[in-house]
Amino acid sequence: MNKDEIETMRKSFNTVKSRSSKLNEFSKVKYLEERVKDIKKFSVDNFDSLFEETCSSFDRNGIDVEFAETAGDAIAIILDLLKDYDYKVIAKSKSNTLGEINFKDEMSSNSWEVIETDLGDRLLQLKKFDNNPVHPTGPASHLNILQIADIVNDSLDKDIDPVAREIMEVVREDVLINIKNAQVGISGANAISAEEGSCVLVHNEGNISLVSLKELHIIVAGIDKIVPTLEDAISLAKLETVYATGNYVTSYMNVISGPSKTADIEKKLLKNMYGARKVVVIFLDNGRSKAKKECLWCIGCGNCLIHCPVYNAVGNEFGFNNYLGGRGVAMSKYIEDDETCFNSGLYMCTLCGLCTLNCPLAVPTNELIENLRKSSAEKGFYPKIHGVIKDNIGKNNSPY
Numbered sequence: 299m300n301k302d303e304i305e306t307m308r309k310s311f312n313t314v315k316s317r318s319s320k321l322n323e324f325s326k327v328k329y330l331e332e333r334v335k336d337i338k339k340f341s342v343d344n345f346d347s348l349f350e351e352t353c354s355s356f357d358r359n360g361i362d363v364e365f366a367e368t369a370g371d372a373i374a375i376i377l378d379l380l381k382d383y384d385y386k387v388i389a390k391s392k393s394n395t396l397g398e399i400n401f402k403d404e405m406s407s408n409s410w411e412v413i414e415t416d417l418g419d420r421l422l423q424l425k426k427f428d429n430n431p432v433h434p435t436g437p438a439s440h441l442n443i444l445q446i447a448d449i450v451n452d453s454l455d456k457d458i459d460p461v462a463r464e465i466m467e468v469v470r471e472d473v474l475i476n477i478k479n480a481q482v483g484i485s486g487a488n489a490i491s492a493e494e495g496s497c498v499l500v501h502n503e504g505n506i507s508l509v510s511l512k513e514l515h516i517i518v519a520g521i522d523k524i525v526p527t528l529e530d531a532i533s534l535a536k537l538e539t540v541y542a543t544g545n546y547v548t549s550y551m552n553v554i555s556g557p558s559k560t561a562d563i564e565k566k567l568l569k570n571m572y573g574a575r576k577v578v579v580i581f582l583d584n585g586r587s588k589a590k591k592e593c594l595w596c597i598g599c600g601n602c603l604i605h606c607p608v609y610n611a612v613g614n615e616f617g618f619n620n621y622l623g624g625r626g627v628a629m630s631k632y633i634e635d636d637e638t639c640f641n642s643g644l645y646m647c648t649l650c651g652l653c654t655l656n657c658p659l660a661v662p663t664n665e666l667i668e669n670l671r672k673s674s675a676e677k678g679f680y681p682k683i684h685g686v687i688k689d690n691i692g693k694n695n696s697p698y
């Protein structure tokens with residue numbers, strides 16, 4: 299990211315910071331934080347039984363379930379599902395999990411075109427290069443309106459002014475045309491309830507509703523998204539909204555508990571009314587079952603990034619793939635390996651602890667990083683200069 303992008307990102311972050319700081323002192327938000335902490339701790343500690351319950355609830359609701367041990371397994375499952383569809387366009391909504399499995403690149407190398415339906419994600423997609431997101435819910439927060447207008451004009455052959463509404467309308471029209479005939483929609487999920495077998499998806503733009511109306515709706519979710527009940531899932535989505543956007547609630551919260559159906563004619567059950575004929579949830583492990591439990595408490599609000607001094611200085615260079623900042627660095631060890639963790643910025647962290655202080659779940663990211671440094675150093679991944687200092691101390695009793 300260049301200097302201008304970092305500055306624009308900081309301005310966008312400050313806007314969210316001032317909005318959410320007004321909300322997070324409310325007693326209701328404090329209560330929600332404590333409730334969600336308990337929910338996540340319980341869910342991570344009781345994963346096996348909750349997973350079993352979720353699978354049987356999905357089965358009862360007519361949702362197909364798949365389990366992917368690795369990113370490669372998830373892609374193979376998706377490609378297998380796509381075999382039944384011939385119009386090679388997929389409508390996609392925002393999902394860090396899909397970023398984790400390199401979904402777009404994999405689909406493109408299999409001749410499928412993926413259309414981002416979220417405005418920020420679509421702008422990055424139209425940008426074509428240097429287009430990694432900078433925040434889990436505000437992916438294009440680093441681009442100013444002049445840059446955005448240029449991207450839209452160049453990629454869509456338009457001549458619009460740098461006016462937010464004009465940009466939004468042009469992109470919306472382009473997305474709607476591109477996904478009109480798509481048969482497949484794909485998304486992540488913010489939370490999944492075991493008892494009801496329901497997926498909760500939050501959004502402001504209404505795009506997830508479009509994605510979920512395609513013939514096949516694939517939901518790819520980390521195994522850490524499972525919580526006991528629908529009330530728990532909604533609490534989690536509400537808290538994420540407060541810290542991700544600074545608003546108390548999003549415009550939309552879709553609860554998907556099965557394929558489309560009706561019983562309006564003599565109470566006989568008929569499948570396939572307006573929504574998806576088939577809903578498939580792919581649970582992704584990809585290192586999560588090996589991860590420290592605290593890593594899995596995260597609800598993906600991005601508040602740690604907004605407050606991180608390193609992230610505010612260097613941007614998405616600090617992090618791994620779509621998992622940004624210190625928590626992303628920590629996850630990279632489990633998703634990939636020690637080397638990736640080292641290269642994702644293991645030693646960029648100042649260990650200041652502002653991430654933990656500002657995390658609604660109190661994920662101890664700085665502690666995780668400190669411990670990962672120990673294990674990474676044992677495997678030979680540490681800054682070269684540390685080796686020089688160590689040798690000097692051995693030889694000269696001094697670091698110099």
Ligand code: SF4
Nearest residue numbers: 596597599600602657
């Ligand atoms: S670590 Fe905490 S602050 Fe950061 S994204 Fe996760 S829940 Fe939000």
